[in-house]
Amino acid sequence: MSMGNISLKKAVRSTNTAQSVNEILMKWYAKSMQAGMEGRQVAWCMVGVPMEIINLFGIAVSWPENYGTACAARQAAVHFMEIAESEGYSKDLCSYERNALGYCKELIDAGGIPEGAPQGGMPWPSMLITNSYLCDPRSKGFQAFNTRYMKGIPMYIMDCQATPFGVNMNDPRIKEHYRKHNMQQYKGLIEFLEKQTGKKLDEAALSVTLKNTLAMQRLIHEVHELRKAVPSPMPSEDQFACIVPQLYMGGSEDAVSFYSALRDEVQMREKNKVGVIPDEKLRILWVGIPPWFNIGIFNYLETLGAVSVMETTYYMGTPIEVDVSDPMEALFEISWRKMMQTQELGAELTTEGTIPAALVIKFIRDYRIDGVIFHRVLSCRAISFGQAHTARRLREELPIPILFLESDMADPRAWSDAYIKNHIYNFLETIEMKK
Amino acid sequence: MRNWLEEVDKIYHNRYDRAAELKQKGKKIIGYLCSFVPLEIFTALDIIPIRLTGNPHVPVSEVHDYLEPNACPYVLNCFQGAIKGSFDFLDGFVIPHSCDTVQRFYGLLKFWKPGLFMHFVSTPTVVDYHSSQFFKEEINILTEKLEDLAGSKMEPAKLDAAIRLYNENRSLIRELYVLRKKNPGILSASNMIKILIAGISIPADEFNYLLKQIKNDLNEFTSIKEANGLRLLLYGCIIDHPLITDVVEKAGGIIVVDDTCIGTRSYWRHVPENEKQFDSLTQAYFTDFICPKLIRKSDASRFQYLADLAKEFNVQGIIAYLLNYCDLHKFDVPDIKDYMSSAGCPVLIIEDDYTMSASAATQNRVQAFVEMLE
Numbered sequence: 001m002s003m004g005n006i007s008l009k010k011a012v013r014s015t016n017t018a019q020s021v022n023e024i025l026m027k028w029y030a031k032s033m034q035a036g037m038e039g040r041q042v043a044w045c046m047v048g049v050p051m052e053i054i055n056l057f058g059i060a061v062s063w064p065e066n067y068g069t070a071c072a073a074r075q076a077a078v079h080f081m082e083i084a085e086s087e088g089y090s091k092d093l094c095s096y097e098r099n100a101l102g103y104c105k106e107l108i109d110a111g112g113i114p115e116g117a118p119q120g121g122m123p124w125p126s127m128l129i130t131n132s133y134l135c136d137p138r139s140k141g142f143q144a145f146n147t148r149y150m151k152g153i154p155m156y157i158m159d160c161q162a163t164p165f166g167v168n169m170n171d172p173r174i175k176e177h178y179r180k181h182n183m184q185q186y187k188g189l190i191e192f193l194e195k196q197t198g199k200k201l202d203e204a205a206l207s208v209t210l211k212n213t214l215a216m217q218r219l220i221h222e223v224h225e226l227r228k229a230v231p232s233p234m235p236s237e238d239q240f241a242c243i244v245p246q247l248y249m250g251g252s253e254d255a256v257s258f259y260s261a262l263r264d265e266v267q268m269r270e271k272n273k274v275g276v277i278p279d280e281k282l283r284i285l286w287v288g289i290p291p292w293f294n295i296g297i298f299n300y301l302e303t304l305g306a307v308s309v310m311e312t313t314y315y316m317g318t319p320i321e322v323d324v325s326d327p328m329e330a331l332f333e334i335s336w337r338k339m340m341q342t343q344e345l346g347a348e349l350t351t352e353g354t355i356p357a358a359l360v361i362k363f364i365r366d367y368r369i370d371g372v373i374f375h376r377v378l379s380c381r382a383i384s385f386g387q388a389h390t391a392r393r394l395r396e397e398l399p400i401p402i403l404f405l406e407s408d409m410a411d412p413r414a415w416s417d418a419y420i421k422n423h424i425y426n427f428l429e430t431i432e433m434k435k
Numbered sequence: 436m437r438n439w440l441e442e443v444d445k446i447y448h449n450r451y452d453r454a455a456e457l458k459q460k461g462k463k464i465i466g467y468l469c470s471f472v473p474l475e476i477f478t479a480l481d482i483i484p485i486r487l488t489g490n491p492h493v494p495v496s497e498v499h500d501y502l503e504p505n506a507c508p509y510v511l512n513c514f515q516g517a518i519k520g521s522f523d524f525l526d527g528f529v530i531p532h533s534c535d536t537v538q539r540f541y542g543l544l545k546f547w548k549p550g551l552f553m554h555f556v557s558t559p560t561v562v563d564y565h566s567s568q569f570f571k572e573e574i575n576i577l578t579e580k581l582e583d584l585a586g587s588k589m590e591p592a593k594l595d596a597a598i599r600l601y602n603e604n605r606s607l608i609r610e611l612y613v614l615r616k617k618n619p620g621i622l623s624a625s626n627m628i629k630i631l632i633a634g635i636s637i638p639a640d641e642f643n644y645l646l647k648q649i650k651n652d653l654n655e656f657t658s659i660k661e662a663n664g665l666r667l668l669l670y671g672c673i674i675d676h677p678l679i680t681d682v683v684e685k686a687g688g689i690i691v692v693d694d695t696c697i698g699t700r701s702y703w704r705h706v707p708e709n710e711k712q713f714d715s716l717t718q719a720y721f722t723d724f725i726c727p728k729l730i731r732k733s734d735a736s737r738f739q740y741l742a743d744l745a746k747e748f749n750v751q752g753i754i755a756y757l758l759n760y761c762d763l764h765k766f767d768v769p770d771i772k773d774y775m776s777s778a779g780c781p782v783l784i785i786e787d788d789y790t791m792s793a794s795a796a797t798q799n800r801v802q803a804f805v806e807m808l809e
Contacts, residue, residue, distance in 0.1 A: 088769035090786065092505075092760045132560035136535050139560050139730055140766035146733035147770050155733055157561050161569065164532075164555035165542040177576075181559070181569040188565075348546040350538060378505045381535045381762065388503050389543055 007417040009296025010073060011237035014276045015269070017262040018238035024258070025070070025244060029119040035060030036123020041197060044125040046142065048133045048353075049158060050331065052209040052251030053186070056202055057193045062122035063248055064141075067103065068096030072292035072410035074118040080106065081411060087148075095379040095410035097141035104149035125150065127196050129189070131158040134352045135382030156192040158185045162339060165347040169340050179332055186331050206327035209251030210334070218319040219259035220246060226266045227310060228367050231275025234266045236286045236308035237298035243314045281305035282431055285363055287312045287355075287390065288375035289383050293412040300421060304428050310367045312355040313383060317341045349386035357390040364400055371401040371431045373424075377409045401434070403427040439648045440626065446633035453637045454485050455524040463526045463584055468513070468540065470701045470724065471531035471558050473716040475597040476578050478639055480585040484529075486635035486697070487513045487522065488675040491790045501543055506760050507536040508789035509673045517544055526584065527552025529577065533728055534763050554580045562722060562731045570721040574713050591712065598706045598715065600639050607646040608634075608702040614653050615691055616748050621653050624669070624690035625677035631697050632675055665805045668745050669693040670771070670782070671756035672764050678791035679756045686801035692748040694741055700725060727763040735774045738767075742778040752808045753782040754801065758789055781808065 013019050036042050042060045045051075054061060071077040077095065080102030085091060087105060089098055103122065106114040113121035128150065130142040139157050146155050160182040163169055190201050223242075227234050242262060245255040268274075284301060286308045291297060298308050320337045324330040339347075345356040363369065374391060377384045391402050403423060408414035446453065454464045463482040467474075477484040489512030498515035516522060528551065530541040538555075545553040556573050559566035578589055611630070615622055630649065634642040667688045669680065674695045683690055693699055704723060707715040721729075725740055745753065753775055757764050772782045783804040785797055 088772055088784070090757075090765045090768065092786075093762060093765055097766075136728070136762045137766070140727070140763060143730055143733045144766050144770065147735050147737075151734060157730060159559050159561040159566060161557045161559060164557060165545055166553070167555075177569070177572050181565060184565045346546075348542040350542060376503060376505070381503075381506055381760065385503055385506055385535065385539050386543075388499060389501055389546070392500055 008075065008294040008412055008415065009299070011241075011295035012299050013238045013241060015234055015238050015262065015265050017258070017265050018234075018241040021241040021244050024254075025066075025119065028248070029062075029070075029122075032060045032062045033113075033120050033123050041126045042123050043127045043129050044122065044142075044145070046130040046138045047247045048131045048138070049129050050186070050189070050251075051249060052206060052213055052331075053189060053193070053201070054129070055209065055251060056205050057197045057199055059127075059193070059197065060123075061248075062125065064100035064103075064122070065096045066244070066248060067119070067122055068099040068410045069292040070118045071099050071103075072412070073295065075293060075412070076116070076118050077293065077410045078413060089144075091379070091411075093379060094135075094137040094141065095408050097137050097144075098379070099410055100141065101144060101149075104145055108149055125153060127192075128153055128155040129158075129192075130155070131160065133158070133160055133162065134354075135380075137382075154192070154196060156189055158189055160185045160335065162350060162352045163343065163347075165343075165350070167343070169336075169343055175336065178336070182335065183328060183332050186328060203327055207324045207330070210322075210324040210327055210330050212253060212256050213251045213334070214319065214322065214324070216246065216250065216255045216259055217316055219256065219263050220316055221319045222263045223259065223266050224310070224315070226263070226270045229270040229273075230283070230368060231273065231277075231280040232283065232307045232309040233269035233274060233276075235276045235298060235302070236290070236311045237295050239311060239314075240290050240295060246314065246316065276307045277302045277305070279305060280307050282307070282370045282428055282435075283368055284308040285310050285312070285360070285367065285369040285372045286375065287360065287372060287387060289313050289377050289380060289409040290375065291407050291412070291415060292410055294415060294417075297420070297424075301424065301428070304425065305432075306371075306428050308373070310363055310369070312360060312363070315355055315359075349389065352382075354383065354386055357386075357393040360390050361394065361397055364394070364398060369400065370435065371403065371427065373427075374402065374404045376404055376406045378406065378414055379408050379411060401427065401431045437652060439645060439652060442645065443626070443629050443633045443649075446637060447629040450488065450632060450636035451485070451521070451524060453641070454483060457483060457638070458524045458526075464524060465527055465529055465552065465581075465584075466522050466525045467529045467531075468510075468537055469531050469533035470696055470726065471533055471720055472529050472556060473574055473577075473720045474639065475594060475601050475706065475716060476574065476581060476589070478600060479589060479594040479597040480578075480581050480587060482526075482581055482585055483638050485525070487516070487528075488632060488636070489513050489516065489789065490521075491676050491678060501547065502539065506539075507534070507672075507758055508760070509675070509758055510536045510540050512789060514540055514544065518547060525551075527554070529554045529556065529581075531556040532558040533726070534761075536760070552580075552584050558721070558728070560728060560730055562729050567717050567722045571713050571717040574716055574720075591710075594712050595708070597639075598708055598712065600643065602706055602708065604634075604639050604643050604646070605702045605705065607643060607650060610650055611646070611653070612692060612699070612702075614650070619666070619689050619691045622649075623684065624680040624693075625684065628674065628677045628680055628697075635697065664689040665752060665808055666691045666748065666750050667805075668741075668748065668750040668753045668780075669695060669698075669756060670741070670753050671695050672758055672761050673697065674756060678794065679754070679785070679787070679797075682791065682794050682798045683754055683801050686798050687805045688752075688754070688801060690754070691750060692744060694744060696726075699744070727767055735770055738771055738774040741771070741775065742780070745775065745778065745780045750780060752804060753780055754804075755782050755784045757784065757786050759786060
């Protein structure tokens with residue numbers, strides 16, 4: 001596999017906890033592969049599928065979305081994407097999905113795991129589980145896996161609906177309308193898993209996992225609160241590593257332990273005023289998915305005295321308290337309350353995981369931000385779409401310098417190193433002059 | 436003779452004039468996108484639904500202050516129209532969740548144009564009993580919102596009449612397709628698109644009147660010589676201008692049928708006329724509706740409807756005209772190509788920015804495709 005652009009770099013991270021993520025990932029991929037080799041069930045899942053439920057059925061999981069980031073970080077994504085493109089998948093399409101589609105093709109052509117596949121690869125799945133939440137490619141990409149490569153593999157699509165901008169979520173009729181449908185989606189997932197595994201859901205165990213999820217969210221929030229400190233105790237490149245337990249290990253004791261350790265470490269750094277760099281001159285807010293093939297770009301900012309102290313993508317909102325004694329109701333209630341949080345801030349960009357412009361404005365104030373970098377990801381509509389709107393609102397409400405970088409999350413062919421670094425350099429210089 | 440062509444041309448080029456005129460007379464006018472919105476509800480409440488279309492001749496540079504360039508160029512074009520005042524005659528918008536970009540269109544337009552009537556129809560992705568029930572309740576909610584706007588309650592008899600009116604409308608359009616199937620020379624594909632665009636820009640009863648004139652006239656033109664050329668099917672998302680059909684026809688192809696949003700996908704449906712009106716509307720606009728967004732099954736047989744359509748219209752090839760960044764259509768491309776090729780119907784993929792700026796290159800590609808198949 002091609003090493004691609006040699007100027008692309010992995011990040012040097014500040015916290016020990018973030019540095020431990022790679023080991024977690026390696027173990028996790030190995031566990032999945034081991035299950036595949038032993039003929040045990042493996043599900044390919046997309047983020048948003050509730051791990052709190054999946055884990056209770058004892059299934060190993062592979063995440064094509066995470067595999068996109070893993071391949072990008074190891075400069076292997078272009079190899080798989082080119083295979084997908086030669087099949088006829090447009091370069092417009094989500095680069096995570098293109099990476100996975102190319103991987104599927106090679107998995108079949110090679111008759112097994114492609115040689116040199118990053119993290120040892122993803123084993124052949126015994127089931128596909130995705131959702132329609134947040135973006136179209138989540139359902140369409142999996143439909144393509146199922147139609148083209150994984151014919152006959154059972155698939156379940158969780159089709160929870162999100163409330164539109166401005167709807168009255170306090171109207172009991174509206175809540176019941178969404179509750180009835182979305183609860184059915186959870187039930188449908190459980191029925192699917194029960195059928196595939198022959199096991200029954202343990203509801204008491206589900207209550208425990210949901211408790212863990214809520215505890216995890218509280219800890220993540222604590223970390224973000226600590227990150228408001230000057231100098232920044234934890235930069236964005238660390239947070240982009242630390243999303244792994246949040247996105248893929250929800251409901252587990254391990255995830256709670258991980259964030260507990262992260263909170264303790266960041267708290268210690270904050271208390272002792274240990275910054276990311278010795279002389280933090282500028283504080284940056286990063287908006288958008290990072291370029292996974294070049295997380296080292298955050299270190300480049302640091303060489304210029306700037307630290308990306310906060311980011312919008314993967315932000316989970318403020319913690320909520322929900323009674324988990326009825327776990328099925330709690331599953332719905334957690335998602336409903338998260339949507340309400342977004343509606344209260346302004347859900348013009350949807351309630352499906354995109355960060356409201358009003359929250360970006362709040363971050364700028366709370367984190368004492370000097371400049372905002374928007375990373376426009378060309379192959380992603382769901383997260384990128386709305387950045388222009390947010391930037392417009394920022395310009396109207398705050399005197400904050402803004403820089404737009406255009407590239408991709410997993411496709412390094414969209415990255416122009418000298419051009420982008422030049423833009424960053426000039427941007428930071430301008431901010432510093434005005435400061 | 437063929438006065439209707441002038442009339443169609445006039446409406447096509449000034450497509451919102453009639454709606455603006457009716458607005459002056461006190462009618463409520465609502466703009467909508469996509470084919471998920473049951474138009475019968477509007478008409479039964481004496482509200483006129485107008486489908487939003489773009490203008491490929493207008494650059495969309497100003498829209499990038501609000502929306503990113505890496506999104507559906509048609510939706511961007513419509514959004515710019517909305518922001519710049521092209522739709523100021525409307526009382527508001529009803530937008531379904533048909534794709535990520537259309538979803539953002541709703542939220543951002545509601546934000547930047549406050550005070551308008553705005554309603555969003557949540558539309559599930561997976562088609563099954565539960566999602567059909569959800570969609571039915573969405574029609575209920577839509578009805579209540581439109582009742583508030585209209586200032587009157589829905590009368591079942593009026594909804595019955597509206598269902599009959601639109602069924603007649605769809606039936607008349609299908610008759611045009613049948614006439615073109617027998618002899619496409621009777622009506623060019625470009626004029627067919629103009630008729631469809633004109634129709635979605637005026638009240639349904641006026642469109643039916645126009646369609647009857649067209650049909651009667653075409654029935655008299657049996658002497659028109661048969662068109663010679665390769666019979667093609669035009670596949671794609673929104674095609675609301677005849678730029679691509681012009682290019683194909685110049686290259687020697689004859690588009691005899693389409694599988695597009697404003698074409699057969701909207702008109703190949705029938706709302707059952709019975710007392711369960713909302714069930715019937717749910718069936719026609721959701722459960723039975725074919726759109727790449729909707730997932731019923733995930734094997735290649737989901738494209739059999741396209742093979743059937745190609746066979747019915749004796750098509751020898753497919754031109755797939757895809758707008759940039761259309762995720763829903765583009766994920767299906769390799770499978771459609773394979774499925775249709777094995778059904779004896781090769782596919783040519785054309786990706787475009789909505790303006791057909793590369794029309795000469797496209798014409799060359801279509802010409803080569805036609806020559807290869809002839």
